[in-house]
Amino acid sequence: MSSSWMMNDHEKKALSLYIHYPFCVRKCRYCDFLSFPADAAARQAYLDRLGAEMAYRSQAFSGYEVTSLFIGGGTPSLMSGDQLLALMDHVRRHFSLREDAELTMECNPGTVDAEKLSAMRKAGINRISFGLQSARDEELRLLGRIHSFSDFLKSYEAAREAGFDNINVDLMSALPGQSLSSCMESLEAVLALAPEHLSVYSLIIEPGTPFWDLYGEDAPGKPAIPLPDEDTEREMYHRICRRLEAAGYDHYEVSNFARPGRACRHNLVYWRRGEYLGLGLGAASLVDERRFSNTRDLPIYMSSFAPAEEERLTEQARMEETMFLGLRCMRGVSEAEFEAAFGKRIGDIYGPVLEKLCAQGLLAREKGRFFLTERGLDVATPVMAAFLL
């Protein structure tokens, strides 16, 4: 099964493009993404290098048509309007973009104004993803965000005025000091704006971040502002899911919710193992059942496009991925699709695992699909790990 936007009429294969823009104004205290501040000259040099990378890689993709593009970061909205236009010119010069392609750009509230939004429209961007995280300023400060809630409101309204009709808002739950009610307040404040899409991520304390030093496994002493306990964290998650479903959003992936037809096509490509090419620092790709990724070292990237990591996926690895990626989507894994892809029945490979997980109430089976139950969703990692052969 493939959705219509993954197929195409001219026998061309569907490709998604990811472009990484690693620069930000200031690193947030929870952030372990590949991002860092840099001066204007370095940022321009990087964009030039991206153009060169497209020229270098695109030759292999003449048989492909781009159905989605995602510019992530970092803070891609730090690019000037002209820089963005130049970047998208490069994309169009080297790749064939399908007319109805989903073209998303991540924006930090407070970094876009009417002028930049109009340049984004001109560059063809048709979807914006705002990294709001919380509607409460004290929580934003604690996270080390550079914007306030009112900055976000201004940016959001400006985006609507500029004609963007497909907007995602990122929120975070389980923040330090956050209560169930303050979490729901943030959600309501965003719901009032009726965005087409919401991503609500439960805070992950990542090694190497300032938050890790405060809240990580080896953190000394008790932090002044503690994290919500596990029960509260799960309660937040489940209440968010219920509230968004009641408001007409489809809970289609662990942390993602969309109005009908507004699921992020680009992200679905990752979970459904569609083909994608990552451009820029540290960007990951899946092409021809080969996973590879660019170097995460900026000076090396500026001089070589050689993949830092590369792996040809065996049939076993593909089966495992089909399971652990497929289960991130609420619709789960289709028995028929599994059989079509591998010529083997899912039960022949995973029979005992599926049976055990179903018996434990972690998986359910309906209409030829296996999917996570509400309980299975809480402990998705060990459930997914069970599918490694």
Place this chain on the structure above:
Amino acid sequence: MQVDQSKIRNFCIIAHIDHGKSTLADRIIEKTGTLTLREMQDQVLDNMDLERERGITIKSQAVRIVYKSKSGEEYIYNLIDTPGHVDFNYEVSRSLAACDGAILVVDAAQGVEAQTLANVYLALDHDLDVMPVINKIDLPSADPDRVVTEIEDVIGIEAEDAPRISAKNGINIEEVLEQIIEKIPAPTGDPDAPLKALIFDSVYDSYKGVIVFFRVKEGRIAKGTRVRMMATGAEFETVEVGYFGAGQFIPCDELSAGMVGYMTASIKNLRETRVGDTITDADHPCDEPLPGYKKVNPMVYCGMYPADGARYPDLRDALEKLQLNDASLFYEPETSVALGFGFRCGFLGLLHLEIIQERLEREYNLDLVTTAPSVVYHIHKTNGEMISLSNPSNMPDPSEIDYMEEPVVAAEIMVTTDYIGPIMDLCMERRGVYLGMEYLETTRALLKYELPLNEIIYDFFDALKSRSRGYASFDYELKGYQRSELVKLDILVNKEAVDALSFIVFADSAYERGRKMCEKLKQEIPRQLFEVPIQAAIGSKIIARETVKAMRKDVLAKCYGGDISRKRKLLEKQKEGKKRMRQVGNVEIPQKAFMSVLKLDDE
């Protein structure tokens, strides 16, 4: 090589643990120039890593030293190092049999301790002359005069002219070397009589085969001598004889009565050269073998399992090798539902158990899971049969048991008077029967108790140290068996009994111990996808229960930018973690949970 017997001294150094035995040995070797300074490394004789780290001697070692006395004559000293801990009395006994005298090292601050006494008695049993040395005189708390009085009063040997030294700082070592000539007797024995040599140790060398360490009591042995091991009957042609340099073997032409050395004869099987056996000349045999060593029986048993079941053969090989020069180690195959294939092993005591475990892990690179130690119980069945039980899993049904007996030990605890109260409390808690107390001086006393062995094999030593702030020391010997009310306590995880966690306990202590086991396991068993009850039971009666709550949350909220490899690594890490667990029913139990129950009084 003809050496005048009167110029040979064979001796060992005995001491309470930490009193400086190995340091003195090092100084003696250093002073006599047996090693150059560059070759010298602290504690030359303790050549196992483990011995160095723990600062204790486990295996006997020997070294030959040439000493030029003040009168200008050369003497040959054979120094045989011995273990200091009570668990290794067997090893001590082996070494003592090769000596004619012993240097007794006593700490100038701590004075006579329990093991000082135990070792002196062992030496006297072997008819050795004991030469006291007062060590650590440069410590601020040193009181050598008091210690001299103590040695004379408590042990009953002359100590007035005992050398007062600091082995650590090399003070008065010459005096020790000089006194050895006077205080340690020269060996006797007729070099022209038929060969009679006592094997006190052996090691395996992949080039030379078994290297046999022995003391020639009578006769002589040279390259080419056909020898017979009198107990096993095995005969060999001697390939090489020699003596011990520090850390190396030095070949020589011949060893005669009174000398200590080694031989090789391309011996492939260590079993043919048993420690304690007598070597004689196959062509001119002696009439009777020398008396062997006191045979010791293991007192403590536990199951040892390879963490990775595939390494069972490696564990078997390793145990076999260790047993070759540690006759006190016992093992036999055993199977556990929870742990798979392994061995039931017998040890002299808990330290012996720990040492073997560490040697298996370090020298043989094995990852082990050990079960709770058990003593040997006597079970008298209603049909009149008596069985010795060292594995709780084999306990017969209670209906078949008439009564049970457990081993008891006579324990001597040396303690400063301030801590007599807490130590007596501890012995009471451990079902001790007070036998008496002797004041050694105004501030120190020797407490005598009768204690069930199963009360001291877990953590008694730790408890003793903590309740006396480290001032108590302890020695024991098996006294016999006594009738006792004992029950088998089973641990059920998720309603299934885990055989490796079963143990036998005094009936009145069962409730307390069961509760502690459950509490400890609750900490050690990670949360699973479902709730896991942990229960302690006697027969079908549940006496304690804890619950490991179900895992609440483990889900990755975000998976960024299509970096699937990173996600896979996380899943693989989870799977790896599972491999280090033991699957019991549906529950994954970490290997260390099986060991954590050994120390229930930690916190």
